[in-house]
Amino acid sequence: AQSVTQLGSHVSVSEGALVLLRCNYSSSVPPYLFWYVQYPNQGLQLLLKYTSAATLVKGINGFEAEFKKSETSFHLTKPSAHMSDAAEYFCAVYTGTASKLTFGTGTRLQVTL
């Protein structure tokens, strides 16, 4: 079975501070991992994905994530938060044992001045 856990349903950071959104996955086979962003009243947009190539994946808008097999983690980071980063972020996993992506419950990022 495949699953993802996003720690922290709400995260608040100051503008210019480091953004760290946590995602841990459960899988018995090598996974594909995704991060999506959702702005209010919009669909989801792909930020980045890991498909067994480089463990450090760079995405759009300055975000990146590192696949750590030993920790079963795929945390999303950005060195300096911007007000426009305020949104909801979803981690997702695919392993081939299920015919679908499995999404986490999401983390809402708030950026304050």
Next chain:
Amino acid sequence: SQTIHQWPATLVQPVGSPLSLECTVEGTSNPNLYWYRQAAGRGLQLLFYSVGIGQISSEVPQNLSASRPQDRQFILSSKKLLLSDSGFYLCAWSRGLGETQYFGPGTRLLVL
């Protein structure tokens, strides 16, 4: 390039009325298609997916049904809406199972 459309953007319906939400994809052929529901304060729930015309897989038993009458058209329906059907409905497509899913703009449904 590929685009995905959903309509309507918003919908307010009385309890017991029928529902039809439409999703179409342009710029690709034989996509996998998905319907998700996002209830307030909750994550994404996969409702249906389709790997081809007339092929529908249901993920959870519910008051809804889906159909795929054409290669790039996916319809979500209900004969009688319930209050619990309120939510944000998202359609998505992918080239294959496990590949990146691309989402439409969503339909916000309020059942009163």
